Amino acid sequence: MLRVSDVVEEYEKYSLGKVLVILTILLLLILAAGIAVTLGSYSIPFFKVYSILIEHPNSVEGRIVWFLRVPRILMAIIAGSALACAGAMTQGILRNPLATPYTLGISSAAGLGAAIAILYLGSYAVIPSAFAISLIPVFVILAIAKMRGATPETMILAGIAMLYIFSAVTTLLMFFANPEDVKEIYFWIVGDLGKASWKAILPTFASLAVCFLLLFWKTWDVNVIMIAGDETAKSLGVNPERLRIFVMFISSFLTASIVSFTGTIGFVCLVAPHICRMIIGGDYRYLLPASTLFGGLLLLTCDTIARTVMAPIVLPVGVITNCLGGPMFLYLLLRRRREYW
């Protein structure tokens, strides 16, 4: 016969295990960043890199480390974390394993915004234009969410419809563009961290930090909705419509603020939350921080491979995320026997 305190203890032990997983991911992330900074097409000895990090010399090597590698690594972590964070929340709030900012059309809208800027406005306008256009699907989906009787499925289908519309318009623009611009747009659509700079770190990090905290605050309510469903959630005191609008707005805004700097890096937002869910389960109070850190780790790893595998050629990171992430995800899905979603 189990006593009350035994059951509580068992649950607390289970929760502690999840905290340990999160700390492990954090540790791996720091380790990966420490290794990534020593790798690159311009070879700098391992210990030299760390002395540069401490001393800030104004040499060629110093500038490579400080103005190319470090901001790029930070950008990879921020972008991966932000996309995974937004992906985890949209999957939860729409109760659908495929619902991510990517499938909701936000990324492809940002792609169109970037293409318009590259072709007609000049490169200075890429980020504001991408951000402005990417807000269109955000508001369309929110408008649908406010409609009476709108289900999560309606929102996802509307998102996919917009994904096709924005991609089609972008393709049309590329069709009549000159080859140089096409290449630039293409890089943007695949997703690239090559333009990472210190200037981009601050606004993206601020967006990630604020949005993460706002979303984290709602994780308990998301749990209730996922476990109990909309109607029973209401009887438990949660307003599913209002929660859905809040979470959708914050995660969309977060995605838009990231992809306007990096282009549409796919897959991280879908894969990272799923892998974490397989490891620690669906409790969002643990899943959200785990997914966020894991997304950063995943994108950083992919980007480091993108920088080094064919050096001195640097591949767009999106190619690597799709090539590596796809098969890895498929393998995990097939290996996993029990239903986890």
Add this chain to the structure above:
Amino acid sequence: MRIRIRELEFEYDGIPALKGISIDINEEFLAIVGPNGSGKTTLLKCMCKILKPKRGVVMLNGRDINDLSQMEIAKRIGYVPQNVSGTFPAKVFEVVLTGRRPYIGWKFSRKDLEKVSEVLRVLGLEEFAMRDFDTLSGGQQQKVLIARALAQEAKILLLDEPTANLDLKHQLEVMELLKSLTRKGVTVITAIHDLNLASMFADRIVMMKDGKIFAIGTPKNVVTSDNVRAVYGVEVRVLEVDSYRVIVPVKG
């Protein structure tokens, strides 16, 4: 806790589902019976503001539930939905823990965890605490959903077909459990198809037809062959076995 319902009306896209329902419910075991589509579930959902009625009021100890926030209602009324398979996988403990939502903002205390384990123990579910909800049998799942409503510390329980899909033993177990709750001062209101179970356990029975109350009263007065013929269009004989009323359909 007393519930008073007056002239309650509800429609789904213009199709009326409840037509002027008025009932007074005290601390008791109330069974709501009636054919499919007679408005049992709709009535339950209107009683805890999952659905907003078109007209009429639901009063909880003299207060209109429209003046109460969803959170305040959640502390008083627990809703146990019909068990649907294919829900999101979660541990039994986590499912019951969501019942503590009305009491905790974000961080739960040891008291909340203890409340959950205590409820699990009362229902004999403690050994399943760390099992995935969807690996449990139908009867166990139903008990877990009731456990969640108990963790809510609600004085009123609304249940939607708690015995559907359960074998005979579990049907009786769940009904016994509900009966024992009414002895602790909980008001139990349950929609149920099985007239025999309803007659056996309920203090009063509400028989619904086409969104209206057709009959209300003790099982003896409500479950009669005349009423069953009028409401279900079925010929039955009502027998009495060990002071319980039993309904047997008549062939042809």
